[in-house]
Amino acid sequence: MLVIGLNAYHADAAACILRDGVLLAAAEEERFSRIKHSAGFPAHALRWCLDAAGVAAGDIDHIAINRNPRANIGRKLLHVLSHSSGYSLIRDRLSNAKRVGGIAEDVAKACGVEPRSIRARIHGVGHHRAHMASSFLVSPFADAAVVSVDGFGDFLSAAWGIGKGTRIDVLGQVGFPHSLGMFYLALTQYLGFPNYGDEYKVMGLAPYGSPTRMPEMRKLVHLGAQGSYSLNLDYFVHHTQGAAMTWGSGEPVIGKVFSDRLAELLGPVRETHEALEQRHMDIAASAQAMYEEALFHLLNHVQQLAGTTRLALAGGCAMNSVANGKIFERTAFRELYVQSAAGDAGGAIGAAFDTWHVVSKQDRCFVMDHAYWGPEFSPDEMENAVALRSDELLAAGCELVRPGHESLLLDTVAAAIAEGKVIGWFQGRMEWGPRALGNRSILGDPRRADMKEILNLKIKRRESFRPFAPSILREATHEWFETDGDVPFMLQVFQVRAEKRPLIPAVTHVNGSGRLQTVSEAQNARYYRLIRRFGETTGVPMLLNTSFNENEPVVCRPTEALDCFLRTRMDMLVLGDLIVRRVAG
Numbered sequence: 001m002l003v004i005g006l007n008a009y010h011a012d013a014a015a016c017i018l019r020d021g022v023l024l025a026a027a028e029e030e031r032f033s034r035i036k037h038s039a040g041f042p043a044h045a046l047r048w049c050l051d052a053a054g055v056a057a058g059d060i061d062h063i064a065i066n067r068n069p070r071a072n073i074g075r076k077l078l079h080v081l082s083h084s085s086g087y088s089l090i091r092d093r094l095s096n097a098k099r100v101g102g103i104a105e106d107v108a109k110a111c112g113v114e115p116r117s118i119r120a121r122i123h124g125v126g127h128h129r130a131h132m133a134s135s136f137l138v139s140p141f142a143d144a145a146v147v148s149v150d151g152f153g154d155f156l157s158a159a160w161g162i163g164k165g166t167r168i169d170v171l172g173q174v175g176f177p178h179s180l181g182m183f184y185l186a187l188t189q190y191l192g193f194p195n196y197g198d199e200y201k202v203m204g205l206a207p208y209g210s211p212t213r214m215p216e217m218r219k220l221v222h223l224g225a226q227g228s229y230s231l232n233l234d235y236f237v238h239h240t241q242g243a244a245m246t247w248g249s250g251e252p253v254i255g256k257v258f259s260d261r262l263a264e265l266l267g268p269v270r271e272t273h274e275a276l277e278q279r280h281m282d283i284a285a286s287a288q289a290m291y292e293e294a295l296f297h298l299l300n301h302v303q304q305l306a307g308t309t310r311l312a313l314a315g316g317c318a319m320n321s322v323a324n325g326k327i328f329e330r331t332a333f334r335e336l337y338v339q340s341a342a343g344d345a346g347g348a349i350g351a352a353f354d355t356w357h358v359v360s361k362q363d364r365c366f367v368m369d370h371a372y373w374g375p376e377f378s379p380d381e382m383e384n385a386v387a388l389r390s391d392e393l394l395a396a397g398c399e400l401v402r403p404g405h406e407s408l409l410l411d412t413v414a415a416a417i418a419e420g421k422v423i424g425w426f427q428g429r430m431e432w433g434p435r436a437l438g439n440r441s442i443l444g445d446p447r448r449a450d451m452k453e454i455l456n457l458k459i460k461r462r463e464s465f466r467p468f469a470p471s472i473l474r475e476a477t478h479e480w481f482e483t484d485g486d487v488p489f490m491l492q493v494f495q496v497r498a499e500k501r502p503l504i505p506a507v508t509h510v511n512g513s514g515r516l517q518t519v520s521e522a523q524n525a526r527y528y529r530l531i532r533r534f535g536e537t538t539g540v541p542m543l544l545n546t547s548f549n550e551n552e553p554v555v556c557r558p559t560e561a562l563d564c565f566l567r568t569r570m571d572m573l574v575l576g577d578l579i580v581r582r583v584a585g
Contacts, residue, residue: 002053002055002059002061003352005017005347006065006066007066007344008065009040012039013028013038013039013041015046015049016349017050017053018356021356022366024049025373025374027374035250037197040250046107058113060119062355064130065123065124066347068154103122123355127153128154131315131342132146133353134349135337139368143164143165145163157174157176157179158180159174179231183231185257186257187202190266192272193272202287206281207513209283209286227300276465292330295317296331303331303333316342325494372430372524374430374432381558383578386580393566399580402577409574413443420444421571423444426548426576428526430556434554444468444506445544446470447540452467459570471527472541476541479500481495482497496514504540517545
């Protein structure tokens with residue numbers, strides 16, 4: 001049985017394909033379109049998934065999408081009746097629902113076939129059910145508490161329950177207009193970060209401040225009984241005026257969601273071009289602290305309700321790695337699984353697995369223990385890509401090296417990193433989710449206090465406060481960090497041990513933390529061996545790892561890796577078994 005999963009007509013459009021309950025391929029549309037958070041229909045990603053599986057559109061048995069236009073219809077009608085702006089809001093949702101209803105036609109168009117050739121059944125899976133399934137149904141847990149928290153989807157902002165086997169029983173929900181995701185978005189916009197997905201900048205800014213504005217934050221978010229929370233709607237406009245949202249085929253855009261009263265409460269809104277002041281950092285710290293307070297309020301209720309110490313967490317808010325790293329400290333949960341694409345892209349996988357289990361009645365036979373589900377390229381394709389750019393590479397003062405075997409390649413790269421060089425590392429299958437996890441990465445020396453400035457100057461050209469992450473050998477984790485768990489998807493932040501912080505300043509944040517990725521040989525053999533080789537040379541079994549991009553989506557193809565290398569001041573590019581290095585200029 002072949003099942004396609006889609007996140008479509010929304011930001012972070014994505015596609016995946018399952019065969020008999022096993023994931024074969026998954027990718028986000030932005031990696032092909034080169035438009036960040038690409039919305040609309042994931043035509044490129046869908047075509048690639050079909051090609052990767054070696055099947056045609058007409059072979060697909062089921063197509064699952066992570067939304068159900070009929071979900072929570074009562075809530076929607078009530079909102080229309082009780083708010084003057086409700087009709088326009090529902091009209092927009094109905095327009096989106098019409099597109100969902102025509103999904104077979106969009107699949108056919110994307111694949112260049114007649115609609116009548118699409119024989120697959122279409123399944124609409126509720127947005128938060130898809131989120132919950134995207135974590136629990138691919139987790140190693142036979143049973144667990146399951147929680148989804150995000151902005152909004154199908155008129156809900158959160159849902160929670162218990163997962164057992166292939167079943168997820170939903171026990172509680174938070175509905176529109178109350179949302180922790182909307183709270184965090186409002187503060188992100190207020191702090192002068194207007195682009196879709198900028199919330200991570202607030203998370204990165206927060207450690208530079210102190211949570212001095214908690215009285216004001218508690219006016220924005222109220223905690224209620226049984227883990228619930230609500231917004232003080234006087235400070236928001238999404239429920240009355242709506243928030244202008246563009247979910248076309250380009251980059252998504254969300255209009256202002258906070259009211260003028262927020263400036264009365266917190267002071268003047270920061271404009272994007274204005275310098276960051278200490279008060280902005282304190283507001284960021286306070287927003288993060290308020291989010292954590294509400295999240296742990298919910299999680300503690302769910303843990304008592306479910307009676308388990310295992311948690312599968314999903315939704316856009318599950319990308320808040322700082323909060324994730326405190327779950328064991330602030331709750332009774334002791335095991336955590338967060339899928340590598342915890343946000344809306346991951347809903348494609350959730351919809352597909354939920355549909356597979358509902359239709360097939362089969363037991364689970366798959367665990368997502370790595371994130372390498374995207375395109376890969378042959379040695380010949382990499383050679384051809386380099387050959388086509390040979391003149392440009394020569395003009396840029398570059399030479400091509402063919403080490404001949406992996407050991408020499410690893411020796412060369414590890415030595416270059418230890419010398420302070422910046423390395424573009426392009427290997428194997430592209431990562432699923434927003435994090436570079438060692439196949440589409442830029443690597444540096446974590447020991448260099450100036451490496452953060454070097455990367456920002458040479459390549460990233462981004463805000464100076466944003467941290468870089470460490471990739472560490474799994475067996476060395478406890479020696480360097482205050483944790484000993486598996487963190488394969490870089491979705492938890494833990495404290496670096498105090499005595500180790502001076503040794504790795506480039507990956508230690510201002511508050512002593514690091515958003516780590518643990519790497520095992522079983523998950524990513526070549527990347528593991530590179531880190532081990534660097535550790536043997538330097539005594540530090542980790543590398544600085546950041547995404548292979550420069551204000552664009554993470555690179556997908558060898559040509560994009562070469563483009564990024566040539567337009568930045570990267571020192572070396574490793575494409576599979578090839579090394580391109582600058583020797584002049």
